[in-house]
Amino acid sequence: MDIAKRYDPAGSREKWYDFWQDNNLFHADESNDKPAYSIVIPPPNVTGKLHIGHALNNTLQDILCRWKRMEGEEVLWMPGTDHAGIATQNVVEKQLAQEGLTRHDLGRDKMLERIWTWKKEYGDAIIHQLKYLGSSCDWDRTRFTLDEGLSHAVREVFVRLYEDGSLYRGNYLVNWCPRCHTTLSDDEVEYTDSNGSFYYIKYPFADGSGDMTIATTRPETMLGDTAVAVHPEDERYQHLVGKEILLPLMNRKIPIIADSYVDPEFGVGALKITPAHDINDFEVGKRHNLEQINIFNEDATINGNGGVYEGMERYQARKKIVADLKEQGLLIKVEDHQNRIGGCYRCNTNVEPYLSLQWFIKMKPLMEEPIKAVRDGRVKFIPKQWENTYFSWVENVRDWPVSRQIWWGHRIPVWYCDDCGEMTVPREDPDCCAHCQSKNIRQDEDVLDTWFSSALWPFSTMGWPDKTKELAKFYPTTTLVTGHDIIYFWVARMIMMGLYIMDEVPFSDVYITALVRDAQGRKMSKSLGNAINPIDVIDKYGCDSVRFTLAIMAAQGRSINLDEERIEGYRNFTNKIWNATRLILASIEEGEVLSGEAPQDKLEWADRWILSRLQHAIDAVRKGMEEYKFNDASEALYHFVWHEYCDWYLELIKPRLYGDDLEARLVVKKVAFQVLECALRMLHPFIPFITEELWQILKTLGIPHEDAISIMKTSYPKSDQSAIDDALEADVEKFQKFIYVIRNIRGELNIAPGLETKVEFKISDSADEEFLKRYYPLIATLCKINQDLSASADLEPNPASSVGMVDGCELRVLWPAEVEEKEIQRLQKQVEQLNKVIMGREKKLSNKNYVDRAPEKVVQIERDKCQSEMQECERLKKQLEILAK
RNA sequence: GGGCGAGUAGCUCAGUUUGGUUAGAGCGCCUGCCUUACAAGCAGGAUGUCGCUGGUUCGACUCCAGUCUUGCCCACCA
Numbered sequence: 001m002d003i004a005k006r007y008d009p010a011g012s013r014e015k016w017y018d019f020w021q022d023n024n025l026f027h028a029d030e031s032n033d034k035p036a037y038s039i040v041i042p043p044p045n046v047t048g049k050l051h052i053g054h055a056l057n058n059t060l061q062d063i064l065c066r067w068k069r070m071e072g073e074e075v076l077w078m079p080g081t082d083h084a085g086i087a088t089q090n091v092v093e094k095q096l097a098q099e100g101l102t103r104h105d106l107g108r109d110k111m112l113e114r115i116w117t118w119k120k121e122y123g124d125a126i127i128h129q130l131k132y133l134g135s136s137c138d139w140d141r142t143r144f145t146l147d148e149g150l151s152h153a154v155r156e157v158f159v160r161l162y163e164d165g166s167l168y169r170g171n172y173l174v175n176w177c178p179r180c181h182t183t184l185s186d187d188e189v190e191y192t193d194s195n196g197s198f199y200y201i202k203y204p205f206a207d208g209s210g211d212m213t214i215a216t217t218r219p220e221t222m223l224g225d226t227a228v229a230v231h232p233e234d235e236r237y238q239h240l241v242g243k244e245i246l247l248p249l250m251n252r253k254i255p256i257i258a259d260s261y262v263d264p265e266f267g268v269g270a271l272k273i274t275p276a277h278d279i280n281d282f283e284v285g286k287r288h289n290l291e292q293i294n295i296f297n298e299d300a301t302i303n304g305n306g307g308v309y310e311g312m313e314r315y316q317a318r319k320k321i322v323a324d325l326k327e328q329g330l331l332i333k334v335e336d337h338q339n340r341i342g343g344c345y346r347c348n349t350n351v352e353p354y355l356s357l358q359w360f361i362k363m364k365p366l367m368e369e370p371i372k373a374v375r376d377g378r379v380k381f382i383p384k385q386w387e388n389t390y391f392s393w394v395e396n397v398r399d400w401p402v403s404r405q406i407w408w409g410h411r412i413p414v415w416y417c418d419d420c421g422e423m424t425v426p427r428e429d430p431d432c433c434a435h436c437q438s439k440n441i442r443q444d445e446d447v448l449d450t451w452f453s454s455a456l457w458p459f460s461t462m463g464w465p466d467k468t469k470e471l472a473k474f475y476p477t478t479t480l481v482t483g484h485d486i487i488y489f490w491v492a493r494m495i496m497m498g499l500y501i502m503d504e505v506p507f508s509d510v511y512i513t514a515l516v517r518d519a520q521g522r523k524m525s526k527s528l529g530n531a532i533n534p535i536d537v538i539d540k541y542g543c544d545s546v547r548f549t550l551a552i553m554a555a556q557g558r559s560i561n562l563d564e565e566r567i568e569g570y571r572n573f574t575n576k577i578w579n580a581t582r583l584i585l586a587s588i589e590e591g592e593v594l595s596g597e598a599p600q601d602k603l604e605w606a607d608r609w610i611l612s613r614l615q616h617a618i619d620a621v622r623k624g625m626e627e628y629k630f631n632d633a634s635e636a637l638y639h640f641v642w643h644e645y646c647d648w649y650l651e652l653i654k655p656r657l658y659g660d661d662l663e664a665r666l667v668v669k670k671v672a673f674q675v676l677e678c679a680l681r682m683l684h685p686f687i688p689f690i691t692e693e694l695w696q697i698l699k700t701l702g703i704p705h706e707d708a709i710s711i712m713k714t715s716y717p718k719s720d721q722s723a724i725d726d727a728l729e730a731d732v733e734k735f736q737k738f739i740y741v742i743r744n745i746r747g748e749l750n751i752a753p754g755l756e757t758k759v760e761f762k763i764s765d766s767a768d769e770e771f772l773k774r775y776y777p778l779i780a781t782l783c784k785i786n787q788d789l790s791a792s793a794d795l796e797p798n799p800a801s802s803v804g805m806v807d808g809c810e811l812r813v814l815w816p817a818e819v820e821e822k823e824i825q826r827l828q829k830q831v832e833q834l835n836k837v838i839m840g841r842e843k844k845l846s847n848k849n850y851v852d853r854a855p856e857k858v859v860q861i862e863r864d865k866c867q868s869e870m871q872e873c874e875r876l877k878k879q880l881e882i883l884a885k
Numbered sequence: 886g887g888g889c890g891a892g893u894a895g896c897u898c899a900g901u902u903u904g905g906u907u908a909g910a911g912c913g914c915c916u917g918c919c920u921u922a923c924a925a926g927c928a929g930g931a932u933g934u935c936g937c938u939g940g941u942u943c944g945a946c947u948c949c950a951g952u953c954u955u956g957c958c959c960a961c962c963a
Contacts (some may be wrong), residue, residue: 013963069953134901191961198963216963229963263962272961280963293898340961388889389958467954484889514909515957555899559890559956563897565912597901631899635910650922660923740929747929784920837907849943850905865906 003697007690009542016692017131025712026078026136029687030469037068038474040458040507041137042482042490043083043145046122047091048131052562053483053516055534060513060630061481062135064684067625067643069136070716076474077136078442078461079471080143081123085409085450086308092118092408108407114406119144125578134543135689137703137713141470143461145453146410153460154410154453155427157501162414162425166362170734171292172401173282178300178314183405189342189351198337200268200877201857202226202330206244206253212237215267217339218277219325222247224305225254227273229284232258234269248330249321250307251816259284276355292356314352314430337406348691356405357411359446361507363496369493370394379495382628386484393488400493402449402599409447415572418443436593455493458506458757480507485514511628515559516550516652535566544687547573551686552634573638577683580646581694584672586658587665588701595702598670602663605774606652609673609732611723613644618719621682634686643680648736651673673703678717688712734807735775741804742783745813748826749802756784756815757839760801761791762810771809785813799882802826805872819884827880 020026028038031876044054092115093103103111113816114142121682122145124145127202131135132168174533175184199219204211214228219293229244230237242259261284262271271698274287276292285292295306302309312796325331371394373379381387383404403412415424417433418440424430428823432439450684455462462470476498482491489509498506537546548570553560586595598607617640624633649672656668677698695711744757751757763769769791776789778831801812802823815823844850851859 005923061956214963219963244919261963267963273963280961339963385889392888394957488959517956553898561897563912564898571912576923576926579923579926586922586934605944635899639910646922646926657910723940743928744930747917750917753920753928832909840907844944847943853943861906 001585003582003585003785007575008601009544009689012689012693013543017134020136020710020712023709025710026138027140028138029074030473032074033181034072034074036473036658037073037480038078038477038613039065039481040461040477042079043080043082043457044126045087046075046081046119046126047087047146048122048127049083051536052534054131055546056516056550056560057513058130058133058135059550063551063685064479065136066688067716069191069712070681070714073716076138078141079130079137079139081126081797083119083144083146083408083456085404085447086406088115088118089406089408090863099476101159103407108692111407118859129535132538132543134547148283148395149463150460151410153464154448155413156266157464157497158413159425159427159455161361166366168362169357172358172814173353174340174356175277175351177347177349177822178298179347181298181351182352184344191286191340191342193328193338194341196337196339198335201325202332203245203248206246212240212270213268214270214272216272217337219321219430220314221274221277221295222272223250223302223309224274224276224295225272225816226285226290226293227254227260227288228256228270229262229273230256230270231262231264232260234264237270249324257288259287263691266657277353284469290353296352296354303618316826357534358401361402363399366496366500367394367397369499370492371498373495374552379507380509382509382511386487389484389487391493394492402452403446404449405446406777409416409446409450410453410548411450412444412446415441446632451489453494454490455497458494458498461500467833474504477507479509481511481513482492483684484512513556517559517561529584532562532564533643537564541567541571542574544574544690548573548634548687551630552638554630556629573642575688576642576646577690580650581676583650584669587669591700594670594673602667603671606649607668609728610645610649610731611676612725614678614839615719615721618682618717637683637686645679647673655781663816673698673701677703680713682709682717731771738779741806741811742813745802748871749815749823751816752785756786758814759785760812761793763791763793764808768809797810797882803875803879808868824880824883827876831873831876834869838866838869840874
């Protein structure tokens with residue numbers, strides 16, 4: 001039987017993904033009795049296509065899901081996408097800008113239509129990409145955060161929060177672009193260093209008893225000052241606290257307050273407080289119940305609160321105010337000052353902190369339970385260190401402003417009555433005010449923060465608020481796989497909402513993935529041009545290779561610096577698996593079937609050895625999986641398949657595989673396939689496509705002893721401890737040592753690989769004799785040496801040979817002519833090296849402290865080694881002496 | 886400024902929790918092989934004062950302190 005010389009990843013990917021879907025293998029059944037395992041996907045933003053970080057994240061989720069399915073659990077992997085409010089609206093606005101339009105030109109409805117079009121395109125692209133990656137999501141359940149069902153959940157949660165007093169409306173400073181007339185999120189503000197000035201201004205006391213100096217970079221905001229603040233422990237100012245200032249230009253009385261926010265070291269240690277126009281002042285103002293006086297219009301001109309400066313542009317006003325202060329003798333000095341100014345990422349206009357009415361969630365009470373949940377282990381972070389990040393936020397949580405001044409999102413379900421001024425917060429859209437029945441009501445213009453709906457994701461996707469079977473079966477979910485950058489935004493808030501709404505944590509394990517960077521450790525970005533597009537590398541190397549690379553590099557607590565060469569290396573691994581299969585397949589006769597296990601009594605030592613090693617591999621892989629150490633699990637698989645199965649086992653069986661003994665051939669084929677099939681099942685969660693492809697071929701030969709339509713429906717291997725043979729493994733290790741030693745000597749001597757050489761053994765005990773009797777034939781084959789064993793207890797010294805030692809057994813490779821010179825040099829080098837090692841050991845052993853205090857076992861091992869090394873060294877020296885003559 | 890990581894072979898990284906063989910892998914490099922599974926391969930080889938300094942210890946890549954370099958997160962200074 002023959003298959004293609006090379007594996008075709010693209011064809012295989014399409015074929016088997018369709019096969020899995022057609023057979024409904026990703027579907028989670030909410031009504032069976034199997035134990036449940038569930039993961040909700042971190043819904044990708046519909047802003048654009050997936051990057052390599054998504055590939056990592058979803059590969060790991062898929063590994064977990066496929067593994068758990070094979071473990072016999074009922075697995076739900078809930079897929080979906082996130083509307084990503086501000087981000088998505090922005091990309092569409094950028095698109096509009098290229099057509100010379102703004103969202104206001106389109107109006108709310110047309111704009112939303114336009115964003116939906118975008119969503120359709122990118123949402124579909126994302127799903128396509130996830131499938132390209134092999135993700136085994138339950139696609140029938142795909143959700144979107146603006147779906148009807150999810151919107152229903154959002155509405156219900158909002159109303160509940162409102163009803164129990166967790167929601168309130170209050171003033172808040174937002175980043176405002178006076179040119180775009182829009183709010184900006186924090187990450188849409190770009191800070192640049194700028195050369196400004198630092199103004200020292202005299203503020204007179206209201207009682208006429210003198211004045212004090214304050215310093216500011218924004219003198220124009222003094223129009224909105226409502227206090228002057230000093231540090232409570234600042235001795236220079238303590239006596240002034242409680243006094244009043246007569247605010248210059250405005251002639252308004254404002255208090256002098258004490259607040260530890262003030263840094264006594266900076267400036268003059270006293271500052272003006274403008275709660276409506278500075279975020280820190282805003283906080284201070286809240287603490288001291290200060291009035292918030294907004295002095296700007298939406299275009300950053302001075303409004304009616306600015307007295308005579310009304311109508312002036314903000315920087316014009318600054319000039320005028322400074323001039324007026326100077327004229328009144330209140331300006332002490334102006335210093336150059338470097339500071340950072342926030343600009344709008346679109347138009348670079350300086351952003352203005354702007355006071356506006358926003359909805360907030362009171363977080364402190366809601367966060368009490370989430371803190372406990374992580375403390376007592378109901379939610380575990382993996383790696384654990386991320387719990388610090390979580391705690392640092394939840395323990396200092398501030399109220400959550402949830403309104404956003406954009407259009408794309410869940411509209412805030414609050415209606416204001418123009419007649420009685422009351423609010424209506426209903427579960428169904430109202431047609432009149434709940435308080436006065438007036439029809440004169442308006443819905444809040446704002447939408448909710450994207451993270452509001454994301455916070456509900458684990459249960460909203462399962463049909464809440466209805467009591468669905470999905471919720472009963474799959475909530476709480478098991479594992480969340482996400483990045484550390486959204487522990488605050490998302491993870492903490494999901495835990496909060498899960499406990500608040502469902503009374504149960506939304507997941508028990510939070511696996512925090514590494515960040516994927518480029519080979520030099522730089523962030524991947526479009527502008528740097530170092531971004532690796534998952535689709536590109538999948539097309540180039542195959543999906544399995546990309547997945548395996550990501551898994552094997554996913555060491556906990558580190559970022560992944562991804563080098564394309566690594567992917568290539570693991571592509572070679574998939575090819576290796578392919579060819580290992582080809583080797584055995586080549587020995588299959590037309591129509592031959594291999595059903596049934598190989599009879600135990602017909603197994604040779606090599607068979608029992610690989611079966612023993614297989615059990616260790618299974619244990620190691622399982623351990624890695626259970627501890628979320630994907631790198632350990634994949635490393636164990638890589639090593640077992642390549643360096644034990646292919647490098648040793650397949651080489652060991654070749655004589656039998658190609659031999660004339662038909663029964664032996666059948667036995668060895670069965671064992672070889674049995675081990676391969678087991679490895680394929682272990683590998684399947686990591687590299688699903690090639691394993692399915694090969695497994696299906698094996699199936700036609702009757703190799704899998706389970707009746708399944710897909711490798712997905714087989715069971716994940718469990719180790720059989722009774723198949724472990726430690727004594728045999730030790731023997732084989734010794735066997736391998738003989739081969740390494742002989743090959744090494746051959747290599748050093750530069751003996752052509754095809755040239756057969758003679759090797760003699762000096763046996764010191766009967767155990768070695770037995771050993772060689774048993775293992776020599778294969779040693780001879782694998783080393784290209786004489787098949788007739790030449791071994792005896794007393795071997796005449798033969799200086800024209802290279803001597804090797806394996807566990808006290810001496811062997812010599814006879815030199816072909818003309819290698820003496822080279823060999824003498826090598827021996828000398830060896831003696832040198834050996835001497836170094838021996839000296840180190842002797843030093844250690846002559847240390848009384850070491851001998852007395854180190855465990856006896858450790859010391860004994862050391863002594864034995866020293867002993868045999870000294871013998872070896874003596875022998876080499878002797879040989880060199882003889883050769884010298 | 887606060888917090889959390891990282892520094893091990895030419896490159897990218899394991900290992901360090903629990904101190905004890907001559908510190909490993911992939912890629913790259915050197916030598917020899919197209920040996921009929923695989924040249925995307927096989928066999929062999931070279932390469933490390935484990936960032937630096939000090940401490941604890943019989944013994945430190947591993948534990949402790951300090952230090953340098955570097956990455957990320959948060960707060961950003963009137």
